Amino acid sequence: MVILEQIRTETPPFMKSQRDSLTWLSEAFSAASRASSQAENLKTESPDFERLLEKVGVKPAQVGHRGHYLPDYAQALHDGAPNSIFTRQVPEGRGLDERMRFYAECSHEIVNRLLPLQEFRRLPRAGEPPRPRDLIHVSCTGYVSPSPTQNWIAQHELHESVQSYHLYHMGCYAALPAIRLAESLARTQREVHIVHTELCTLHLRTRDPRLEDLVIHSLFADGAVAYKVRSLEMSLESDAEAREIDALELVKSAEAIIPNSSSAMTWGLGAAAFHMTLSKDVPRWVGGRLPGLLREVGFSLNIEDEGVVWAIHPGGPKIIDHLQEVFRLKDHQIQHSRKILFERGNMSSATLPYVWKEILEDSRVPHGADVLAMAFGPGLTICLQHFRVNRVS
Secondary structure (H helix, E strand, O other), X not given: OEEEEEEEEEOOOEEEXXXXXXXXXXXXXXXXXXXXXXXXXXXXXXXXXHHHHHHHOOOOOOOOEEEEOOHHHHOOOOOOOOOOOOOOOOOOOOOHHHHHHHHHHHHHXXXXXXXXXXXXXXXXXXXXXXXXXXXEEEXXXXXXXXXXXXXXXXXXXXXXXXXXXXXXXXXXXXXXHHHXXXXXXXXXXXXXXXXXXXXXXHHOOOOOOOHHHHHHHOOEOEEEEEEEEEEHHHHHHHOXXXXXXXXXXXXXEEEEEOOOOOOOEEEEEOOOOEEEEEOOOHHHHHHHHXXXXXXXXXOOOOOOOOOOEEEEOOOOHHHHHHHHHHHOOOHHHHHHHHHXXXXXXXXXXXXXXXXXXXXXXXOOOOOOOXXXXXXXXXXXXXXXXXXXXXXXX
């Protein structure tokens, strides 16, 4: 049995209210449209992006705030400053090379802040064999090699004691495969750390946006999180400190791809940024497949029990609403997912660990409570994990 513990999150330096964010987006879309018309000597009128965002964008009542690491989002389009991607001169944004340069610098700083260096340097107790430590980096919003975690290992001269793994471009559900990999490693008495660095807002496309782009860019945000996975036996036998930390105990995992749904959600490379497609039918696809999948995998929990906490990846307000309707869930069963969506938006793979942290910090969720975690991504892929809350008190 393995446990998930010590979830560390951080708030990006630039938090913006959703209302202000929609205003900023409408200005950025309009500036890019004007620049495009001027470059092509066209006299067409720019669409009313403020009205369009108000109509199809995610509403402030659903997402209250979103965070950004890129300072551009904290101010109106300006004449340019260090690390700027979107400026008055380049309202459509700089190219993918500049965006990845920012990603590399920012992610390296995030990893330095979130990883507990003292734990990686900790020597084994007397008479204990040295245990290798594993470090998994998860992201779908940046490519850089060496990776931020490889650079961190080199920076702190941990080459001989830490092994590095990468789970990239899997999308919003990647935390669950990361835990499955960590589970396999932890069963051999390893200590596994996982860190996510998601800078979704680096991939804003202001030029010629489609209606679904208006939804995407009013929903996604930046987020980063780190946590540890290790065997429960290792925690109880050799680490008294671990017995003082609330955790989630992993019971079972499952995964399935919905047939004939591959075009419903995609995440690819564009000339200037990564490019997402997102069908409005995703909630219907997931809601149609999930009841049967839960019967097939045989989780040892009663999904009709109102005490089960549903840790739904808050991909958007509609996915939570739809699953609540399909499974007749009470508000308290999904409140942690709604809270993270409202406070932070969709941070891709980093989002679900924020929900887990919220559950562990909620004293109303008792020891032994069942937690049904789920996330969705390209494929369409449904990932599920059954946890139990492990309280120390």
